[in-house]
Amino acid sequence: MTAADLHTLTGAYALDALDGAEAGAFERHMAECGVCAQEVRELRETAARLALGVALVPPPAMRERVMAAVAGVRQLPPLVPEADVVPLRGRRRGRGRLSYLAAAACLVIAVGAGGWAVNAQREAERDRARLESVRQETAMLVDLMSAPDTTMRTAPVSGGGEATVVTSRGLNRAAFLYHDLPELPDSQVYQLWYDEDGSMKSAGLVDAPEGGSGAMLLAGGPRGTDGVGVTVEPAGGSAEPSGAPVMLVPFKG
Amino acid sequence: MRAVARSEDPAAPAPGALETMLVRVARGDQEAFESLYTVVAGPVLGLVRRVLRDPAQSEEVAQEVLVEVWRTAARFDPRQGGAMAWVMTMAHRRAVDRVRSAQASADREHRAALRDRTPEFDEVAEQVERRLEREQVRRCMGSLTELQRESVVLAYYRGRTYRETADLLGVALGTVKTRLRDGLIRLRDCLGVAA
Known part of the structure; x- marks a missing residue:
């Protein structure tokens, strides 16, 4: 040949x-x-x-089996010294990176775009405005996910599911990625809070689609706050938390 | 990765969030692995299921792939591409190995029937997430010629070799080679991929 x-x-x-x-x-x-x-x-x-275009929702039991399996699996050492391979600091912004990140962000944000029709080109036309707002949110998520100081903290949600809080102090932005949140009755909603020296400031309502998995940007920035909490509130949300948090993610440590 | 080709530009691309997670996973960080799982498990299962069809077997192979991600995380080389592509390459390869070994014997009789059963790329009926991504893939697949699309679907979503693909489509080997390449290049441009 x-x-x-x-x-x-x-x-x-x-x-x-x-x-x-x-x-x-x-x-x-x-x-x-x-x-x-x-x-x-x-x-x-x-x-x-x-x-990504053919992704399925894995059954919860699969996660349990994988986590149980990895607990007993020894990891391979790197082939080359790590420092040569993955410079975490002094990173440069590559164009290629961004398009990859756009994909990562799309797959996260798309879950949040609950009403998005799977099937119809025509519906896509009608939802153009909605798509545009999704795009803007996606762009913000891309920035967040690609920031050099991005950190992720994952915690279980009491009652089921788990969530990851993604933060960048530099961008002063945070996102909430959630998985398998239990469905709430129509009269209730998950609400996010920033903890500012013990006083709770609303960071938005979680518009959880079916299946309880998705992602959203928090309203307001994490700078000057000590963590993020999640509570269950009456539909429409509350001015302050009315019950104990179902999840708490402190930023220190 | 099977291939370790030397790059023109040896500088590693800046790591994104997934790459950062993978670096933590390589250090044995199980929490990072949980986060990584949340992002990649759906696409891994979906892809494996596309290739293997059988739900139970697909779940088994998807689990193997995810455990392999944990085991070999330190071998991820960002110069070869992004973390998502690394995981999906692993998933596709594992699924393809499985389907080829299983089908080697039974294949001949099924060949005629296979083409009829070839699914559309949007056929999955069960619960699906990532709708925006699906919509974009559908739109871009629609921009291919029929032969390009059929070739890509058979090779990627069905795990066929290009020889089998040529056979199934009744076209010359060289034609399939170029259609696979042209089709992917068109998809790359349509999806806005730049590596």
């Missing part, structure tokens, strides 16, 4: 559609063809997006 022939195999290789011998030949070629390697990277990122 000529080099030109091999080069056209980038697509098939990125989709694992070559058999063993061909894959080996292509890999040897790719080791010396920077253009091919770059194309394969891009086509793999593309394929990953196709996977």
Whole structure:
């Protein structure tokens, strides 16, 4: 096979559609063809997006089985010194990174876009305004997820499910990613709070879609606050928490 | 990753949130793994299910993939692409290995029937999240030629080799090679992927 022939195999290789011998030949070629390697990277990122397009909601028991399994699995050491591979500081903003992050943010935010029709092109047209607001929220989430000082704190929600609070002090932004929140009756809603020296300031209502998984940006920034709490409130929300929190995420530690 | 190709630009891309999580996972941080799971488990299960079809087997393979993510997290190399692509490559490979070993024998008789059963890419009937992502994939898939689309669907969502794909579609090998590449490039541009 000529080099030109091999080069056209980038697509098939990125989709694992070559058999063993061909894959080996292509890999040897790719080791010396920077253009091919770059194309394969891009086509793999593309394929990953196709996977996001067919995502399913995993059964809760699967999470339990995976967590139980990893507790007994020894991790492999890195092949190269870590510092050479993942510079966490002094990062530069790459364009490629952003589009990947857009994907990550989309998949999180899309869950929150509850009413989004799965099926109809026409409905997509009608929902253009809504999509635009989703896009803006997505853009904010992308910034948040790609900030150099982003931290994530995950905690269980009493009653079921769990949530992660994503914060960047630099951007003064926070997001709430939640999973398997128990469904509430129509008369109730989850409300987020910032803890400011013990006084609670509302950070928004969780418009949880079916399935209780999604993501949202918090109203207001985390700067000067000590943590985030979640309570169950009457529909429409409250001026201050009316009961004990179902989840509490302190920022220190 | 099977391939460790030298890059033109050896600088690692700036890590995003998923990459940061993965670095923590590599240090044995189970909490980070829980967060990572929340983000990737749905796409992993969905992709594996697409390829394998059988729900019980799909769940089993998806679990194996997620445990493998935990086990090999330290081997993730950001120069080779993002964390999501790393996980999905692993998931696809594992599913494809499974389906090819299982089908090697039974395949010949089923070949004719297979093409008829090939699902549309939007066929999944059960509970699905990430609607915006689905909508975008659907729109971009719609921008491909029929042959490009069928080739990509058979290779990626059905785990077919390009030889099998050529066979199923009744076209020459070279045609499938170029359709897979052209189709993916068009999808890359439509989805706004830049690596």
